[in-house]
Amino acid sequence: MPVSNLIVGPPPPLTVTVDGSALITEIEDYLASLPPSARVPVPYVCPLGRALQPWNADQPLPRRTVLDRLAHRPPRPVPVSVAGHLQLTSRYLTAFGWLQGALWDRHGRVCLLGAQTAVLAHGYGTPQTVRRARTQVMEVLHAGGITVSSPDVYNDAPTTREADIHRLLASAAARAHHLGI
Numbered sequence: 196m197p198v199s200n201l202i203v204g205p206p207p208p209l210t211v212t213v214d215g216s217a218l219i220t221e222i223e224d225y226l227a228s229l230p231p232s233a234r235v236p237v238p239y240v241c242p243l244g245r246a247l248q249p250w251n252a253d254q255p256l257p258r259r260t261v262l263d264r265l266a267h268r269p270p271r272p273v274p275v276s277v278a279g280h281l282q283l284t285s286r287y288l289t290a291f292g293w294l295q296g297a298l299w300d301r302h303g304r305v306c307l308l309g310a311q312t313a314v315l316a317h318g319y320g321t322p323q324t325v326r327r328a329r330t331q332v333m334e335v336l337h338a339g340g341i342t343v344s345s346p347d348v349y350n351d352a353p354t355t356r357e358a359d360i361h362r363l364l365a366s367a368a369a370r371a372h373h374l375g376i
Contacts, residue, residue, distance in 0.1 A: 223356065227292075250290040251283060257318030275320045277376040280328045281368035283319055284310045285361050293357040295350060307332075307350040307360055327376060331367040 257270040275283065284307070291313075292304035298312070299305045305313060311325050332346045343349045350360060 219356075250286040251317065251319065254279075254283065254319060270318060272315075272318050272321055275324060276371065277324060277327045277331060278368045278371035280311070280314060280320045280324050281331065281364050281371060283314045284328070285364040285368075287314055288357070288360065288364075293360060295355070306347065307364075308347050328367070328371070331371045331376075332363060335363060335366045335370060 254275065255273055257273050259270040263270050287310045288305065288307075291310075292302065294300055294304040294306050294309070297306065298309040311328065314320065315322065315325055329346055336343060336346065336349055341349060343352075346363075349355055349363070
């Protein structure tokens with residue numbers, strides 16, 4: 196086959212920016228287009244080395260007691276601190292994917308509120324824990340000069356990226372840990 200048959204046309208022009216935002220956007224768009232099964236689980240880093248772990252690896256599973264079974268009720272929630280809830284929320288987002296504009300989608304991706312709701316629905320913490328965690332997130336946003344009416348508005352802002360949400364959750368968890376909650 197002649198070489199001239201292989202050349203389709205000139206390659207697309209490269210979009211180069213000083214901060215590399217075009218490349219970051221292209222990578223994020225590509226990763227968002229992957230089906231959930233193509234996502235690689237993020238390794239959980241523990242003091243003894245690296246091993247793939249589920250998002251709730253360091254927490255006990257909620258267990259139904261005999262009384263729970265007799266009363267036909269779900270198990271009591273596993274108590275977690277506000278800092279622990281924020282860390283679990285970040286790990287849940289990492290495991291299932293992040294989303295803007297909806298609580299969840301058919302691929303299992305969730306927004307910030309969706310991740311907090313999922314952590315609560317899996318039996319970790321109470322609604323009060325979630326409210327206190329959202330207060331910590333708002334405190335971090337306002338301390339950073341970001342004036343929004345709720346964490347969900349920040350999550351859905353067109354300039355917000357998944358990394359921003361993870362940094363926000365890490366800062367809020369650190370603040371909550373410092374406060375002892």
